[in-house]
Amino acid sequence: MTHTSRKPELLGIVGTGLMGRGIAQIAVQGGIPVILHDSRPGAGQEAREAIIATLDKLVSKGKLTTAELQAGAERLTVAAGLNDLASCTAVVEAIIEKLDAKRELFLQLEAVVADDCILATNTSSLSVTAIAAACRNPGRVAGFHFFSPVPLMKIVEVIVGPLTDSAVADELTGMAKRMGHAPVRASDTPGFIVNHAGRGYLTESLRLLGETVAPYPEIDRILRLGAGFRMGPFELLDLTGLDVSLPVMESIYEQYYQEPRFRPSPIARQRLAAGLLGRKSQRGFYRYDDGRKEEVAPPAVPPRDHLSVWLGEDDSAAYPQVVELLDRLGVERDHGKRPCPDSLCLVLPVGQDATTVAVAAGIDPTRCVALDPLFLDGCRTLMTTPVTATRYRDAAHALFAADGAAVAVIHDSPGFVSQRVVAAIVNIGCDIAQQGIATPQDIDRAVTLGLGYPLGPLALGDRLGAGTVLRILDGLFDFYRDPRYRPSPWLTRRALLGVSLLTPEN
Ligand SMILES: NC(=O)c1ccc[n+]([C@@H]2O[C@H](COP(=O)([O-])OP(=O)(O)OC[C@H]3O[C@@H](n4cnc5c(N)ncnc54)[C@H](O)[C@@H]3O)[C@@H](O)[C@H]2O)c1
Known part of the structure; x- marks a missing residue:
């Protein structure tokens, strides 16, 4: 399949919920004409109105001109049915997260669109390859994974499966840039980059809690104030909701054939069963009153005792x-x-x-x-x-x-809190690089933009020193005899060579 100049450009968006609306908004703002479709009658029109209302708000905040709002609105149309997507040059689906539904939709789309129309999926957890495999022409299928809220999370993972044409990934990369987003390329693997790299922070923190190393407000405080994370892991779990985060933890663990680095904690499952979901249920690790998190005061400082x-x-x-x-x-x-x-x-x-x-x-x-x-x-x-x-x-x-x-x-812990959690993040980031899922630069860019970490996992490791991270992991591995802490070969070799963790294979 060739992806030569296909004019005029038209992006179809199927599924106009939270994600579809966000993608449509940044596309029209980036000058790309969009046609919306949703299986629920009236949903496409509702989405168009909501997007225009959002653009209108940007005008009142002075972030957009009236002319830009006008142009954006003109670029946004609503399909009467799937057949109206016939002249699309690319279609992004953001429908329900079910493999059968996505496969079915792509089969229907293939019967409607031209042979060189790109079909992209915004799936977070399904295999892009499994979606593509159902298609007549799987080479045109790629992942285009945005994060919520789309207009603010300026990153998109372009997911390439073994069947994806590289020209398709190049086209999506260009489109992402026109939308004002940073594209990172990743191979089709569980969790892609961001959700894969995000395992370390949460699972190691839950492990610390499970070992009663410290209560969760203290773990949050140490990682926020000491290690520089914007949010503590338990605050983050409360924000996302355990009903969303635990299935992701379990799914990535299972998809990687029970990789010990991703082993979830029984604490999370029990709290989910108890309905302690987080902010959305007024109580997770913390309690919330009208959306406001309870303040947990740190333990009082004892009086000074002048021991030498x-x-x-x-x-x-x-x-x-x-x-x-x-x-x-x-x-x-x-x-x-x-x-x-x-x-x-x-x-x-x-x-x-x-x-x-x-x-x-x-x-x-x-x-x-x-x-x-x-x-x-x-x-x-x-x-x-x-x-x-x-x-x-x-x-x-x-x-x-x-x-x-x-x-x-x-309480006693090999590597305290920050050493352990940071080493876990660095090690997983290194292994993403070792598996060739993405380039070292793209791994760090995806994690800083997608997870808001102060640095990407590889730069974080460089800041401590690869040798120091290796020493922390070796200490943990010796103490627990748990393969969870085995260092990635990427880390070991760069520590031995004394080079940056961002050093690619040549
Ligand atoms: N919500 C997130 O934070 C997030 C982040 C990244 C990726 N995703 C992925 O994006 C996709 C959409 O998520 P969302 O949060 O926008 O969901 P949503 O429920 O807000 O919207 C889904 C929309 O798709 C429509 N729909 C369902 N089945 C359809 C079909 N067969 N054909 C046409 N329309 C259909 C629904 O009517 C609904 O309007 C999912 O695959 C999800 O995993 C979500």
């Missing part, structure tokens, strides 16, 4: 920023080779827990407190062994909060 603090020589040399911090906080230091009998013993583990470090170094575990040396800004995370005495835990809490900084005190 011992920090081992190796940790002092490796983390001068921690030594500076202790000085800034006016801490009395115990400079002995071994800690004095009363000193608080501070350890700085990477990928290890406080207990393992204390026992290996012969430090009294009842006086041992660990500080996360990799995430010191925004929120300082402290971790205790199961036998750390309350006096030492509270003294460390008060000491690190003395300058008003946020401090979280958690």
